[in-house]
Amino acid sequence: MENMINTFFCTLMLFLHPGCNSAKDIVLVENGKARHQIVLPAEATPAEKRAAGILRDHLTKMSGATFRQVSENAYREGDAAIFIGNTGHTEKFGEEKIKGEGFLIATDDKHLYIRGGSGKGVVYGVYTLLEQYFGCRKYAAGPACTPSKKTIGIRPLITDQQEPQFVYRETYYPAPLDAEYQEWHKLHSFEDLWGLWGHSFFKLVPPGQYFSGHPEYYALVNGKRQASQLCLSNDQVFRIVTDYFRKAIADNPDAIYWSISPEDGTGYCTCDRCSLADKEEGSHSGSLIRFVNRVAAQFPAQQFTTLAYTYTLQPPARTRPAANVIIMLSSIDAYRNQPLASAPSAAVFRKALADWKKVSASIFIWDYTTQFTNYLAPFPDYFLLQQNLQYFADNGVSGVFSQGSGATYSDMAELNAYLQAKILWQPKAGIDNTFSDFMNGYYGPAAPFITKYLQALARNLQSAKVPLDIYGSPVNNHTDYLSPAAIDEYSTLLDQAEKAAGDNTALAEKVYKARLPLEYTVLQQSRLYGTEKYGYLVPSGNSFVPNPKWAERVKRFVQQAQKAGVTELAEGGLSPEAYGQEWEQLLARPWLPSLAFRKKVTLLHPFTPEYTAKKEATLTDGLTGGKDFSLNWLYTYGNDLVATIDLGQAQKIGGIQLNFLQDARHNIFLPTAIIIEVSTDGQSFQPAARQAVGAVAEEDFSAHVETYKLAARANARFVRVTAHCLPQMPAWRGNDKKPAVCCDEIFVN
Structure with a gap:
């Protein structure tokens, strides 16, 4: 199928990479017959054997030729050969060690030589030969594009030595999950390199196993032990962690890296010993680096990574990370419409990178190239990728984890993976040619x-x-x-x-897949527009009903998303099937009339503009929200919601209906109380209704909507709704941000 898809390009490759460019070319295959044999070292490594097999299979697929493969000690001197690996014959090009997973592709006037550095270097060399010299391509998962050539040649006197800029290179999209794609594009996978990856504190010391019996192993937050982070000054925590690694390293001796990293969130320990360490170091990373160094000293042959992220972003003032400790620095707070080297939003990140460089020679970057709240939203950072990766290279970064959408399809996922893979290998390579080549x-x-x-x-x-x-x-x-x-x-x-x-x-x-983000945008925006132009609702008498074409449009989108490989529309979010069901419920829901519909709203406290597209009108646009806080919710951060609605004239009202969102993951909580006041002149308000809301549930991270109906019989022109925001973040939430309150619509009847 993939070869059929790329027929146009493979035909073009016949002209760009003809079998023989001139009479002086070294002819490897002539009229479907191999003229060279493949020669391996007498004691070939698994990587060298694999490289030989890859080359042999692709050359055969291209030309139909069958290649003889021999060991160097059985090779007859003078026969035309392709020497793969560290053969004695390859020494003529120098015996110096090739850096990292680099490789050498070379020719004299008769033979072809491919030698690799460490790891899969020789395999990368073979794939580079196939791509850059023979016109093969692999743009996505599935079979590679292999042009048909009965005669295959290569120029003499080539010396092409390539070495990686970064020792760790990962772009996290669906295509690199394909094993051949990963090798072809010289990429890594954290599943292969790390014995323990990412946020790891609770993998090392699981709260389910230890917290009830030993709360002292965990962070002291606001005077109470919480399972938010570990207490890094506790000697028993150190013992448990070292015991874990002693066994895990023995079970997985090939793993290169091991993570000792805080959980996602804050909630760091403020006990006397942890606080003293952080005070002495001038940063909350102080207690972390001291602990990681202490563990790393027990295992000097291993490399440990830890996160410079949120509260550990800045380095300690006194303690340097040990030689076998790698800092993985996050760029999470930077916007992606400007290069990281100059974006004002990346200023804190740039300072952190500069400061960490002063204390550590081993820095990885955890970067981000997708919209986690809407994987299918258009995310046009495509033309900034090289600038950002080049910035990392220029600043001594030695590894990059470029986090995209993982296993689920997202906006231009194939292009993003392809460009990032090429740039991660050689950040200074001409990206325009790479872009055109892919397109x-x-x-x-x-x-x-x-x-x-x-x-x-x-x-x-x-x-x-x-x-x-x-x-x-x-x-x-x-x-x-x-x-x-x-x-x-x-x-x-x-x-x-x-x-x-x-x-x-x-x-x-493929074109439909490229179009999915645009269709997703239209569907999402139709919820915002609602009863207006571009909305999913159309007038019907004095009410509104769903556009009769909308159900089929949603169904078609869901089918195309499933076919494209979309498994979730956001990080931890809905599947296409669930999204379709959500729409079914929305389209089946009758539109509720309200005396407040499209009436003016005045707010005492400001809303959060990043999440409140319709501003004050969100509360009277006739639309309710779902579990997505960024759509049709008025988001008020750190303050009470105090909204006054002008009904236009005094009239009888019987009650108020409102919805509030609970989404602790995004720091959104139900109000503690709802108060309704009414007025005829907008100056003097009288109480009309009040409802207390139950206490915040412990450890409730589910997103759900709660509806409240309050009887408020009165004659009024103005209705004022006050929803008291939770005064402070629950201790179990484990961060130092302020709570928010979200209301979607105020129905007055």
Whole structure:
């Protein structure tokens, strides 16, 4: 299937990489017959044997030729050969060690030589030979594109030595989960390199096992032990951790890295000993680095990673990370519409990187290239990828984990993975050629239009001068680069791409995948527009009903998302099936009339603009929200919601209905009390109703909506609703942010 998809490109490769460029070329295969044999070292390593097999299989697939493979001690001097690995014959090009997983591709006037450094270097060399010299390509998971050539040649006197800029290179998208793709593009996987990865405190000392009997193993927060982080000054914690590693390392001796890292969140320990360490070091990373160094000293042959993230972002003033401790620094707070080297939002990250460089020679970056709250939202950072990775390289970073959408499909996932893989290997390589190569090879005749679509997205983002937030929403960009006018522009280009795909079903499917983010944006924004133009509701008498075409449109989107490999629409979010069910419920829900519909709202405290696209009108637009706090909720951070609605004239009211969201993961909690007041003049308000809300449940991280109905019989023009925000974050939530309160609609009847 993939070869059929790439017929256009493979045909082009015959012209760009002909079998023999001139009479002086070294001819490896002539008219389907191998002229060379493959020669391996007498004691070939598994990597060298694998490299030979990969080359042999692809050359055979290209030409039909059968290659003889021999050991160097059985090789007859003078026969034409492809020498793979550290053979004696390869020494003519120098015996110096190739850096890391680098490789050498070389030719003299008769033979071809491929030698690798450590690890899979020789395998990377073979894949590079296939791609750069023989025209093979692998753009995504599935079979590679292998052009048909009965005669295969290569130039003489080549010396191509490549060495990686970064010792650790991972781009986290669906395609690199394919084993061949990963090797082809010289990528790593944390599953392969790490014996223990990521946020690891509770993997080392599980609260379910220890907290009830030994709360002192965990952080002291606001005077109470909480299972939010570990107490790093506790000697028993140190013993448990070292015991864990002693067994885990013995069970997995090939693992290169081991993580000792805080959980995701704050809630750090403030006991006397931890606090003293942090005070002496001038940073909360002080107690962390002291602890990690202490563990690392017990296992000098292993390498340990720890996170510089949230409260541990800044380095300690006195203690340097040990030689076998690697700092993994997060860039999570930076927006992605500007290069990290200059973006104001990345200033804290840049300072942290500069400061960590002063104390550590081993720094990895945990970077982000997708929108975690909406994986399918257009995320036009495509043309900034090289600048950011080059910035890391220029600043001595030795490894990069570029976190995309993981196993689920997301906006331009194939392109993102391909570009990042190439740049991670050689950050200074010409990215324009790589981009064009991918677009032409993967999209064929549709490439010019999809290229223009991506360029228009990026151009409109820059013109809008708005943040590109990894926790943003396409709904909040409905007035800028994802406005209806901009969407019309993009749709026209994608229509042209579909037309260019013609009857090529496989290519048309690729275009549909590229279009999914735009369709997702239209569906999400239709919830915001609601009863207005571009909304999913249309007038019906004095009410509104769903657009009769909307159910089929949602169904088609769900089917295409499933086919594209979308498993969740957000990090920990809905599957396409669940999204479709959510829409079914929404379309079946009758629209509720309200005396407050489209009436003016005045707020005492400001809303949070990043999450409140319709501003004050959110409370009277006739629309309710779901479990997504960024859509149709008025988000008030750290303050009570105090909203006054002007009904336009004094009239009889009988009650108030409101919804509030509970989503502790995003620091959103139900109000502690709801108070209704009424007035005829807007100056003097009288109490009309009051309802207390139950205490916050312990350890409740589920997102759910609660509805409250309050009887409030009165004659009034003005209705004031006060929802008291939780005064402080529950201790179990484990961070030092303020709680928020979210209300979606105030129905007055």
